[in-house]
Amino acid sequence: MAGEGAGRHAGLRNAVILLLVWELVGQLGIVAGGALPPPSDILIRLWQDRADYPRHIGATLWASALGFVIGNVVAIAGGILFAMSPLMLRLFRGINIAAFALPPIAIAPILALTLSGMAPRITLAALGVYFVTMTATVIGISQADSRAQDVIRAYGGTRWKVLRLVQLRSAVPSILAGLRVAAPNAVLGAILAEFGGGGRWGLGTYLLGSLGRAEPDRLWGIGLVATVIAGLSYAGFAVLSHRMLGATKAVTLNTAVPAGQPRPGHVAERIAVALVAITLPFTIWWALIRLSGAPAMIAKTPVDVFTYLFLSPASSTAQAKLLAALGQTLPITFAGMAAGLGFAFLLAIGTKLSPRATQAFMPIALVTQTMPLVALTPLLVLILGRGTSLTLWITISVTFFPAFVTLAQGISLVPRSAEELPRVYGGSRWQELRLVTIPASLPYLFAATRLTVPRALLGVMIAEWLATGRGIGNLLNQSRGYLDYGMIWSVAAVSVILSVVFFQIVVVVERRVLARLGMTTSE
Amino acid sequence: MTQPDGITLSGVSKTFTGRGKVVEALRDVTLSCPAGSFTSIIGPSGCGKSTVMRIALGLETANSGAVRIAGEAPLDAAKDGVTGVAFQDAALLPWRSVKRNVEVPLEVLGRKPARERDQVQAMIELVGLSGYENSLPGELSGGMRQRVAIARALVTHPQVLFMDEPFGALDQILRRQMNVELQRIWADTGSTALLVTHGIDEAVFLSDRVVVMHADPGRIVDIVDVPFDRPRDPSLFSDLVFHEVCDNIAEVLHGG
Numbered sequence: 111m112a113g114e115g116a117g118r119h120a121g122l123r124n125a126v127i128l129l130l131v132w133e134l135v136g137q138l139g140i141v142a143g144g145a146l147p148p149p150s151d152i153l154i155r156l157w158q159d160r161a162d163y164p165r166h167i168g169a170t171l172w173a174s175a176l177g178f179v180i181g182n183v184v185a186i187a188g189g190i191l192f193a194m195s196p197l198m199l200r201l202f203r204g205i206n207i208a209a210f211a212l213p214p215i216a217i218a219p220i221l222a223l224t225l226s227g228m229a230p231r232i233t234l235a236a237l238g239v240y241f242v243t244m245t246a247t248v249i250g251i252s253q254a255d256s257r258a259q260d261v262i263r264a265y266g267g268t269r270w271k272v273l274r275l276v277q278l279r280s281a282v283p284s285i286l287a288g289l290r291v292a293a294p295n296a297v298l299g300a301i302l303a304e305f306g307g308g309g310r311w312g313l314g315t316y317l318l319g320s321l322g323r324a325e326p327d328r329l330w331g332i333g334l335v336a337t338v339i340a341g342l343s344y345a346g347f348a349v350l351s352h353r354m355l356g357a358t359k360a361v362t363l364n365t366a367v368p369a370g371q372p373r374p375g376h377v378a379e380r381i382a383v384a385l386v387a388i389t390l391p392f393t394i395w396w397a398l399i400r401l402s403g404a405p406a407m408i409a410k411t412p413v414d415v416f417t418y419l420f421l422s423p424a425s426s427t428a429q430a431k432l433l434a435a436l437g438q439t440l441p442i443t444f445a446g447m448a449a450g451l452g453f454a455f456l457l458a459i460g461t462k463l464s465p466r467a468t469q470a471f472m473p474i475a476l477v478t479q480t481m482p483l484v485a486l487t488p489l490l491v492l493i494l495g496r497g498t499s500l501t502l503w504i505t506i507s508v509t510f511f512p513a514f515v516t517l518a519q520g521i522s523l524v525p526r527s528a529e530e531l532p533r534v535y536g537g538s539r540w541q542e543l544r545l546v547t548i549p550a551s552l553p554y555l556f557a558a559t560r561l562t563v564p565r566a567l568l569g570v571m572i573a574e575w576l577a578t579g580r581g582i583g584n585l586l587n588q589s590r591g592y593l594d595y596g597m598i599w600s601v602a603a604v605s606v607i608l609s610v611v612f613f614q615i616v617v618v619v620e621r622r623v624l625a626r627l628g629m630t631t632s633e
Numbered sequence: 634m635t636q637p638d639g640i641t642l643s644g645v646s647k648t649f650t651g652r653g654k655v656v657e658a659l660r661d662v663t664l665s666c667p668a669g670s671f672t673s674i675i676g677p678s679g680c681g682k683s684t685v686m687r688i689a690l691g692l693e694t695a696n697s698g699a700v701r702i703a704g705e706a707p708l709d710a711a712k713d714g715v716t717g718v719a720f721q722d723a724a725l726l727p728w729r730s731v732k733r734n735v736e737v738p739l740e741v742l743g744r745k746p747a748r749e750r751d752q753v754q755a756m757i758e759l760v761g762l763s764g765y766e767n768s769l770p771g772e773l774s775g776g777m778r779q780r781v782a783i784a785r786a787l788v789t790h791p792q793v794l795f796m797d798e799p800f801g802a803l804d805q806i807l808r809r810q811m812n813v814e815l816q817r818i819w820a821d822t823g824s825t826a827l828l829v830t831h832g833i834d835e836a837v838f839l840s841d842r843v844v845v846m847h848a849d850p851g852r853i854v855d856i857v858d859v860p861f862d863r864p865r866d867p868s869l870f871s872d873l874v875f876h877e878v879c880d881n882i883a884e885v886l887h888g889g
Contacts, residue, residue, distance in 0.1 A: 257724035261785075264690045264795070266712035267741040275737065279728055 146493055147327040152334065155327040162316065163335065169311035170300050171339065173228055177235020178296040182289065185240045189247025189285075193277070194269065197383070199248070204387040204610075205394070210241040211609035213568040214302045215575060215583065216602045219590050221303060223598070224404045231303040231312070238299030239292035246288025250281025286351035293343035301336065305575070313339075321576065326492050410599040418596035428597060431585065432604060439570055439581035440608075442498065446505025447559075447566040454510050455555060458517035462539075462547050491577045501573040501581075508569035513558035520554025521547060553629050556620040563612045567605065638703045639825050640666040640689060640793060645698030647684055647851075657850035658684050662698070664844060664853065668792075671819060671826045673836035674844045675886065681851025682829045686797050689827065690718060703792050703825075710793070714742050717791030717824070721798040723778040725770040725785075731757065732766040735785045742789065749788075756784040759818055776807045783815065787822060794819070794826045801831065812838050813867050820864060833879045833886070838869060845885045855885045 129149055136148025147155075156163075192199040214234050221230035254277040262272045304314025317332045392412045399409045410418070419425055419432070487504060494500040524547060532542045574583025582601050589597040647659040658681045666672045674682045687693040689700055691707030702710035710716055717738070725734050735753050736746040746753065757766055760780035770778050779799060786794060799815075800808045812835050819826055819839075830836050836843045837859055845855045859878060861869060869875050 255724060255726075257720045257722065258726055260687075260690075260692055260720060261718060261724055261737065262741050263692055264711060264716065264718040265714075265738045265741040265789075266691075266708055271741055275740065276726065279726070 147330060151327045152330045155325075156331040156334070159328060159331060165311045166313050166316045167335065167339070169309070169315075170231075170297065170304070170313045170336075173231035173300040173303070173312070174235045174296040174339075174343075176228070177232040177237075177299060178239055178293065180232065181236030181239035181296065182243050182292065184236070185243035185288075185292075186247050186285065188240075189244045190251065190273070190278075192244070193248045193251035194273065200383050201386050201390065204389075204391045206241065206244065207610050207613055208391050208606060209237060209244075211564040211613045212237070212606040213564060213571050213609060214238060214299055215305070215568060215571050216586065216605040218303050218305060219586060219598050220602050223408050223595070224399070224402055228309075231300045231309075234299035234303040235296040236299070238295035239289075242292040242295060243285065243288040246284045246291075247281055250284025251277045253284070254280040282354070283351065286347060286354065290344055290347035290351065293347055294340035297336065297340045297343060302572075321491075329492065408595050410595060412603070415596070415599050415603050419600055422596075428600065431597070432582070432600060435580075435582040435585040435601075436604075436608075439567075439574065439583070442501050442581075443505060443566050443570045446502050446570065447509050447562055449502070450506040450509030450566070451513050451555070451559060451562060453506070454513035454517055454558065455551075458514055458521055458551065459543060459547060461518055462521065462543060487572050487576050490573075496577045496579070498578070501570055501578055504573045505566050505569045508565045509562040512561050512565065516558040516561060517551060517554050520557070521551045524550045549627070552627065553624060556616065556624070559616050560613060560620070563616060564609045567609050567612075571605065638668040638792060639670065640664070640672075640703075640827055641699075641701045642685070642689065643699050645685070645688060645695045645700060647681070647688065647693065647695050659688075659695070660850040660852045662851070662853055664856075666825055666827060666842075668825050669823055670841045671828070671839055672842050672844060673828045673830055673840040674846060675830055675833060675836050675882065676846030676851075677848055677886070679851075680846040680848040682846050683797055684851065685846075686795055686827065686829050690716065690795055712742070714738075714744075714789045715792045716795060717786035717789055717793070718795045719779075719782040719786040719797070719799045721801045723770070723782040725778060725781055727770050730767045730769055731762060731773070731781050734770065734781055735788050737785060738789050752790075753788060756788045759787070759821070760784045760814070775803055776811065779803060779811060780814075783818065787818065790822070791824055794822070794824045796826065796828045798830055799828075800835070808832070808835065809867065809870060815839060816863075816865060833882050834870060834875075837875060837878050837882065838865060843882055845882060847888070857882055857885070 132146075133148045133150060136146055136151065188202075192202065214237065217237075218230065218234060221233050225233065251273070258276045258280075259272050262275055267275070301312070301314035301317070304312040305318055309315055313332055313336050317329065317336075320328050320332065396411045396413070399411045402409060406414075419428055422428075490500055490504055490507075494503060528550070529542060529546050532545050537545070570581065571583035571586070574581040575587045578584065582605055586598065586601045589595075589601065642662055642664045645659055645662040646657075649656045649658050662681075662685060664672075664685075674685060676682045684693060688695050689702065689707060691711055700707055703715045705713065705715065707716075726737065729737070732753060735756055739746045739749055739753075754766075757763060760783050762777060762780055762784065765773065765777065770781065773781070779802075782799060786796070800811050803811060816839055826839075828836065828839060833843075840859050843857045843859060844853055845857065846852065847854045857878070861875070
């Protein structure tokens with residue numbers, strides 16, 4: 111289409127302008143005394159370092175690919191199971207939320223302690239893809255055309271036949287979209303695990319090793335390579351799904367209302383299910399430690415962590431340390447999240463007012479989304495220094511882009527006829543926004559909030575770990591140095607639990623608000 | 634009167650519970666369609682006419698009452714390949730070609746579509762889609778997709794044919810065309826047909842009897858016999874007696 115071509119053209123032009131400005135600024139050394147080197151220097155350095163890269167890239171790619179495959183196999187199997195059995199979905203809710211909300215950096219040291227070799231990297235890469243693909247599978251399966259399912263059932267088809275003939279195939283677009291988002295996550299997970307422990311090779315190791323030296327051009331080079339890998343993995347699946355799904359879009363809108371979930375009858379049963387859902391993650395944690403046979407000194411069970419924090423002689427010191435660190439971490443997490451979300455919301459609404467600006471902006475947003483957070487942090491350290499503003503900016507940047515993409519896509523789903531209604535009566539653009547676009551985007555604002563809660567915490571913790579020397583990210587890093595295993599496990603457990611609790615709070619508020627407005631939750 | 638190979642519903646009631654409210658979807662629905670007859674159910678939105686069909690298909694279970702399809706329980710009849718079904722908006726699988734969509738019921742029933750290639754081809758020809766065997770649904774017009782759905786419904790040689798607003802999404806002109814064709818196809822197969830529809834003229838043109846339902850609670854208020862001989866000519870649509878029958882039904886429908 112002509113419009114699309116013009117948009118791409120404008121995007122290219124903007125990219126060229128951006129590169130030229132960057133080159134100029136870099137050559138003049140304006141930003142932070144040369145912390146932002148010109149692209150030409152970065153490329154030259156990349157060329158000089160070319161002998162180092164293959165083994166680092168190879169190690170990271172190998173771990174990411176293996177984790178990607180394992181995580182997705184588990185995720186798709188789990189997604190099918192959860193789509194078929196609402197009870198299993200409810201029982202595994204705690205596990206699933208934890209898998210989504212846990213900041214990978216918090217458990218990276220734990221994995222390094224309990225597993226050996228490539229296993230921590232593969233595990234973290236697999237964890238990074240699990241939730242995305244699992245959700246995509248469940249959604250894809252449960253959104254399959256209910257009338258087509260009725261046809262199969264009307265011929266006496268079993269659930270398995272319905273799954274095989276209709277649901278699995280119609281879940282393919284959703285699963286592919288999931289894989290696309292999951293692919294950069296696998297790279298991010300592998301790099302984070304490399305931060306957390308050991309190994310000679312890997313981009314994360316390389317980055318960490320170069321952070322201490324004052325060589326901004328090398329840091330930028332590594333960041334660039336990581337971004338390209340993540341971006342290529344994303345683009346690969348984008349191309350694949352485009353190829354595969356050419357002519358098989360759903361023909362008509364599904365108007366049949368699917369049968370509502372049977373609400374659990376007894377209060378007692380609901381409480382029992384909720385209890386299992388909450389205790390299951392801890393049970394699995396406990397079982398894994400027991401099965402791994404890791405020494406009790408290093409590997410702590412939930413009971414050990416509880417003892418360390420509340421019962422042992424040193425518990426008050428540990429509590430004080432942890433609380434002080436949380437006092438530094440949490441306020442900035444919330445501030446950054448609020449700013450990132452607010453900015454994303456305003457801009458997404460703004461896309462309605464000037465679609466052209468969005469077209470030019472979207473490519474940058476997508477690049478940043480695939481850019482591994484860890485690659486971004488050292489670069490921001492160079493530019494912003496090691497203060498609080500760094501943490502804030504990292505948090506804003508990691509929350510803004512995913513929130514923006516979620517919101518912009520949600521807003522583009524508002525039916526045209528609904529949008530045009532105010533216009534038909536001579537309403538202004540602003541009235542259109544106020545009456546239709548903003549209310550319609552509310553479910554997506556909540557979806558974006560759910561999405562950004564764990565990312566914000568992760569962003570803050572990475573900044574604290576690598577740069578600022580404050581908060582729980584730093585406490586985690588420090589405890590590694592002191593071999594304070596109790597504290598490492600405590601920080602990991604507390605940050606995961608906090609993340610899950612915040613997520614759950616958003617979910618509850620979302621349900622209340624949307625129920626009052628007569629809307630449904632957006633995935 | 635019970636016919637062993639038609640459709641019989643006796644005293645069927647159904648309630649739905651949602652958000653603490655109990656909705657009486659069907660109250661004491663009794664209906665008997667003799668073998669080889671064509672029956673239509675007509676009624677306002679929410680009168681439960683689709684629920685009647687879903688219960689007859691075994692997709693929902695009634696709270697009370699009995700359902701027999703060709704003398705069997707609905708799901709047993711389905712598994713024996715007695716029933717054929719076409720839904721509103723075709724409900725085709727968008728990734729399967731016309732031929733592969735028509736084969737779906739055979740696959741579900743565990744038969745080998747390869748062995749019944751002639752039957753599949755015959756059905757595609759019957760609905761006038763020769764040459765489109767390998768097209769995807771997305772490449773067809775609305776009317777053509779609906780014909781695929783009819784071919785799919787007929788591929789098992791069903792004794793009993795269920796149709797839930799199969800032409801609901803089509804425009805008036807196309808709909809009349811499809812009505813005429815459906816009459817021809819149905820006459821060829823000799824099956825017992827039950828059609829749920831919004832269109833009075835469609836119901837009268839196609840049926841031996843028209844069942845009129847009212848909502849709150851969903852119930853049958855009248856069963857009107859249609860007097861015209863078969864085969865019926867499209868000119869019937871402009872016949873005066875035809876309009877009289879339609880008007881009578883409209884009167885019952887609107888609470889007369």
